[in-house]
Amino acid sequence: MEAAIVIRGVSKVFAGRNGLRVAALEQIDLTIGAGEFLCVVGPSGCGKTTLLRILAGLEQQSAGRVEIRSGEPGKPLTSMVFQETSIFPWLTVKDNVAYGLRMRRVPPAVQEPIVEHYLRLTGLDKFRDAYPHQLSGGMKQRVSVARAFANDPSILLLDEPFGSLDEQTRLLMQEELLRIWEAHRKTAVFVTHSIDEAIFLGDRVLVMTARPGRVKAILEVDLPRPRDLVNLRSQPAFLDLSRTIWHYLREEVRAEEHAGRKL
């Protein structure tokens, strides 16, 4: 498989105001294939968001090299779904979804059907003219997902996009995300704290160590696509994988607790 993202020896150190230096990432080596769906799990504060922000060009790594092979010309390289609420309070739902297209100066007549398509997909079409303060937390998150998809990037960066959704909506959105991904096969890097979600969605799962984040393990998800998320949970392959990831994560969380006690 052709590589879409090559990460070599990437570290990130934040220099705090009080001279405190926080090492967020350490010596990350990772190659993400074109069209691959990579899920990232790891303890809170291990640098998952930092990694995505470096890929999005919002943060500069302190050391190492990041190479992003651009896909199709004329298309944006990456679009990010942010972890926190990030839709503009001063734009309507429709204008929020259209934001990326507008920044790229896509003619309004071309924007219109794209925006409508994603509004329908995310179940927001009745709220197209609403302002964010009129939406629930989960709806805001869906606007954020729609905004990233509508921008049609080569690489999707998703930072716990379904974190604040209830179980049913989350399942629907996961199925929808898979449907869209299977149709377009965009490279996707998906951060989650849910092991189930990582296995449901990913081709591979990257497990990170506690801070400073390093690559703890990379696991292949050997489950056929298209996946039936509802029945997946009871398959032996799913359970094995889930147990392995949990085992790795527990080590890391324990190690962190231990370090915390020593401090």
Add this chain to the structure above:
Amino acid sequence: MGKRWREAFAARTVSVLSPALLLAGWELLARAGLVDVRVFSSPSRILGTLIPALLSGELLYHTWVSVCRIVLGFAAGALPGVVLGLSMGLFPFVRAALQPMVAVTFPIPKLAIMPLILLVFGLGETSKVFTIAVGVFYLVLINTMAGVLNIDRIYLDVARSFGASRRDFYLTVALPGALPMIFAGFKLGMGTALLLIVAAELSAARAGVGYWIWRAYDMFDIERMFSALLMMSALGFVFSYALDVLERWVIPWKPPSSSAG
């Protein structure tokens, strides 16, 4: 519903009744000779002067002159205030370059530089408009900058990650994000403008509400003075109402505040 409605009704009644009582008390005291009508006049005497002054169009003419100066001065101060405030909020470099000058010149009372303004701009309209503009400028500038600095960093990240141009940063993030604070600046600026117009029309003016007040003072015509004060109060009310309406129109995304009423 009953209780809330009754409370609202009671509040409404009190806010009409209390000024009415004050006026009635004033009138009674004046008639009884307990306040000096030569200094404090009385409501009936003031009305007796105000109504003819309004009907003859004389007071309206002076009001119109002042309104023109206020509106021009306000616009001349607010526009650069917003543009510079947005730039200082968005770009640390611009902020570093201009902040010291703003910090040093802002505390100077604007009335204290009126003689200088008169020297530079002469006795004509420009000096009055400029005085108001200076007062409005600082308040709008400082509020706008604070408004931009208060915008959640995440929105700047979103704009950046979607490839926003410099112009997009101004128009899709900084301006809308700072609008509530910009309007707070406008309202403060309007208060200052009303203060400054009276001072500006003290010297070398041949018309205006301020001019009217000072003339009345020279002639010790207390009723004319009070008439003009009433006019100033009405102006203040109209301007702040207009700003409220404008604010609701340009900030449709602002959730209705629960403390209203």
